[in-house]
Amino acid sequence: MVHRSEILHDTHFGRHYLRHEPTGELTPYVSHVWKLTGYDLIPQGVAEHYLPRLEADLVFAFANRCLYRSAGRDLLAFSGPHVLPPQAKALACLHPASRAVLGVSFRPGGQTALLGPSAEIQALPRLAALETELSHLSDFHSQAHRIESWLGERMRQTTVQPxxxxxxxxxxxxxxxxxxxxxxxxxxxxxxxxxxxxxxxxxxxxxxxxxxxxxxxxxxxxxxxxxxxxxxxxxxxxxxxxxxxxxxxxxxxxxxxxxxxxxxxx
Structure with missing residues (x-):
């Protein structure tokens, strides 16, 4: 098992976390597009530990069944596209190693502007077609630019800025x-x-x-x-x-x- 936390990131997880930072008009909304990869080296999967945070993540789980647990809460399982809203409590996640996981880390308020507000971890079945399209792209660079294009379309449809x-x-x-x-x-x-x-x-x-x-x-x-x-x-x-x-x-x-x-x- 490999663990990833935001604080221990470079020491424990540097080689398994790819990132792409958008430029220009998306910068106020999006921090970066990311991908957990290298699963052939970590067959048990990836444990992530999110500290309390003001950012949100959009996750494309593909064939994974992502498991989430917060202190005092029941275990939650999500497959397919879903959003992790800002958290006032720590959140632990296990990505079983069936396939790499792709996602978007928003800046504070970016998720609300581009996807709408969410107080809980929430499935987004309306993004299933986009996830399927991403699964057919062969490399992270292509996936990141497709996500960036899609987010740009969402941004042009919103009039609110944080x-x-x-x-x-x-x-x-x-x-x-x-x-x-x-x-x-x-x-x-x-x-x-x-x-x-x-x-x-x-x-x-x-x-x-x-x-x-x-x-x-x-x-x-x-x-x-x-x-x-x-x-x-x-x-x-x-x-x-x-x-x-x-x-x-x-x-x-x-x-x-x-x-x-x-x-x-x-």
Whole structure:
């Protein structure tokens, strides 16, 4: 089994994750198109661990039966096209190794603009024909450009853009409070609450907590000596409570998921 997490990505999964970044008009909506590949080297499949996040993913599962579990929730199984909305809790996924999995990682709000809002993992049978077309393309480059073309068609049909959301999230990343972010984007705190719920299904306070946790974990992985107080945590106990609240796990329990080594030659 090979594990992939957003924080441990380069160390544990670099060779099995292909990505293509769109340019131009899609940039405000889409981060990248991705593909999990190399299944001949990892016959048991791929375990992914999504931290709480504000991004969404569109997944083309092909012949796979993708299994998802979140803390305190029943196991969910999805085949075919489906969407993973923004998550306020950690989400674990197993891709059985029958065929590579293809997907799109949206920027915050991009999924709502191009596919419509979704509060739960949701099957998208209307995209079955596109998935079939993608399955007949021989390489990732061709698949990525077909997806990019399809997303461009969707973008030209929408009149909404997540500009205010992007600005508010930028304020949160700089450490602003909800009230300060609302003032910066010209909204009242209550209007910002409605705006975040509309685009992400999450409150501004939750968005701020998720962004802080993700930024802190990324920094700690790169710089083990990084001080938690620099991210606005009062002490380790504060960080521990926040981590458990958002992921459903302690930091040590989260890291223990990645103990199995990458198979020899992978």
């Amino acid at each position: 500009q205010l959301l992007t600005q508010a999230l930028s304020c949160f990343n700089q450490g602003d409070s909800v009230a300060e972010a609302a003032d910066a984007v010209g909204l009242s705190p209550r209007s910002l609450q409605r705006h975040c719920q509309q685009w992400l299904g999450l409150s501004p306070r939750t968005c701020r907590r998720v962004l802080r946790l993700r930024a802190t974990l990324t920094r700690l992985w790169r710089e083990p000596g990084y001080g938690l107080h620099d991210s606005g945590y009062h002490d380790y106990a504060h960080f521990f409570r926040e981590f458990r609240s958002l992921t459903g796990l302690s930091p040590s329990a989260y890291l223990s998921q990645f103990e199995p080594a990458v198979p020899s030659g992978a």
